Structures are given as C-alpha cells and as structure tokens.
Amino acid sequence: MKHVILIIMDGLGDRPNVELDGKTALQAATKPNLDYLSSHGTTGLMSPVSFGIRAGSDTSHLSILGYDPHKYYTGRGPFEALGLGIPLKPGDIAFRANYASVMNGKIIDRRAGRIQNTEDLSRELETEIDGVKFIVKSGVEHRAAVVIRGSGLSDMISDTDPHSVNSQPVNAKALSPEADFTASLINKFLERSRKILAKHPLNQKLVSQGKLPANEIMLRGAGKIPKLPSFHEKYGMNGACISGTPLIRGIAGLAGFDIISVEGMNGRVDTNYSNIISAAIRSLEKYDFILINIKGTDIAGHDKKPLLKKEVIEKVDSVILPLLKLLPDTLIVVTGDHSTPCSFGDHTGDPVPILFATDGIINDNVKTFDELSVSTGYYKITSNDIMPLIMSYSDRSEKYGA
C-alpha cells in the first residue's frame, strides 16, 4: 500500500486572463515539476461537489475527503466558526454574528461602521449562563462568531438579526419546542451583552469621536457542529493536515486528522512553501495520508491578480521537486478545491485540473498540467470520486464482488 500526499491548491482553476495573453494562471506558469507529475500519471478535470456547483472551500473539502456535504454541511455558522479557529466539538451550536449600531432602539448600521479590532468586545461578552458556555470570537471588521457549548442545546433558533436597518433588534425564537431552553439562553446572553457593550470604553470612545458604536451583537445562521465519521475508520489511513487556513484545519480536525504546524506557514501568499513540503515528507514516517492546502492561489483569484496567481503556482512548483523521488511508493494527487478565476474574483462552477501520479500506473499522454491540457486526460469526475480513486491507486480498495 502506498502513502498518499494530496495537495489542494485552493481556488486553482482559472479562466483566460487579458494580462496573461488570454491564458489561465496554470497555462502561463512555468511549472516543470507539476508537468512532470502529470506526465507520470493520470489526469483529468474534477468538478467540486458536482458539475457547475460554485463550491465553498468547506463544502468542497468535505466532499474531497469523502464526506457528502449534503449530509455533513450544517451551514455557514458552524463552518465560519471553524474558520475563526475556535476549537469546536461535535454538538456545539455556532452562529455567525455581526456587531451593529443601535440608536433609540433601532438598528442604524448593521455593520457598526465597519468597526475594526473588536477582540476586546468579544472577550468581554464571553460568559457562562445556566451551565452553558458562550464563546465569542471576532472576525474581519464587524464580523464575529458565537458558539455555545453545553447539554440540551438545539440549533432550531431564529436569527436575532432583522436583516434590515431602522428595525428593532429581535430576540431569538425557538423554531421547535426542544429549542425553548436554547432560545432563552440566547436572549439572556443578548441582554447581558447590550449592557456590557453600552458601557464598554471602546464604544464610549467611538461615540465621543462621533462614530458609530458596536452596541449590539446580532446572531444568525444557527447550526450544529457535525460529527464526522473518522477518516481512519472510513479508509484505514492515518491522516495529517498541513494548512495555514483555520477552516481547513477545523474540517480536518473534525475528521480526526492530526494537525501539523509548520514554521512560517500563514495561509497567505507569502507563506513558507518549502517548509510545508518538508513537513509533509517528514510526516510520511508517521502518517499514511497527508492533506496539504495552499491558500495563495485562491487569494490571488479573489484579488483579481493573475500575475500573482501564476507566481504562487510557480513557487509551489519550485518546492515540490523532492516529492518526485517518492513516486515509487507514494501516490501524489494535485488539484484545487474549486476555481477562483482572476477575471471573476470569486469561486465559479468551472472544473479544476487533477492529477494522480505514482509509479506503475497508466500515463494518459497529458504532459502539462492546466485546465485545457488535462481535458484530454482520463477523467471527468466530481470530488466524490477522489477518495475511491485514491484508495484504488494506493492499492487499498477492497474488491467489489467475487
């Protein structure tokens, strides 16, 4: 049985860019090692989740790892909380939250003037009510996540965000009888939070400067942290995850992966690419399956910077040379979790190139790794097909039938 290294270059897929003479970032990049891997294996196009779906990184990674997102994706609240790096447990209830400004009982700004650095506020709001723990973590600008942990909790809770200005903040309502306890806890939390926020020095300072205070926290998108069946039990492989992105580490953690920290890895374009690859190679001693997520390609896509996306691909290519020596007993898979075309600036439903490289498997005559070249390769698959193919190419599949 072979070891597996799965490299997900986040948002890898692209569309033609004027700045790159009509080429995609992959087509324009100089990437001899990725090209070597594609000529040393089998390639194709992979549609994340399903054909034409504009997958998020969360739903796509779930699906790639063999967890049907239709079953295990419990909404943006829980997955955004994972993305903020809150250590979550199955059964926790998570909400997306916004700091907002209220004046004379009405919401006048749902984003509190796009306030920055709300960490102090969030820390003050953390509490325990009736034996239930409230964890509050700030995100970018006015965004935050609230997680509640305890027994007897339900996620059948209405939003406390009226989703419009000039309305009154609303209380949480139970959407089913078993959620009564949770709704009452949320409302106690909101009442307490309003008192704390009104008096908080940061808000008093903002008001004295004529700026909008963050004197209300609004919750929405309640969802339960899902319990994922363990990856080890599903596939018989010990998994480790190397990623600078809290969301990906969170998902891998729920699946029972160990999380490997790497010096200089930061989930940005200036991450330490070579440390990531060395850590992966070292981890092969202890683990059967290494998941690597590299975020830079997605960031460049969102920022509409095709030259930067090309540069990130070239950096990754330049550090993966040591992987080529592992091909006799390691299966190397390279793909993206979705396309983030620079011309669009967000995820699209376009398929992403994928390659499976190892010694002894059919080479499908594809010698370059990009959206167009791999279209003549073996596969047109969805992300649901990746784990069965990995099991097969790493000599782990059990025979179906006699």
Ligand code: ZN
């Ligand atoms: Zn992604």
Ligand code: ZN
């Ligand atoms: Zn993205």
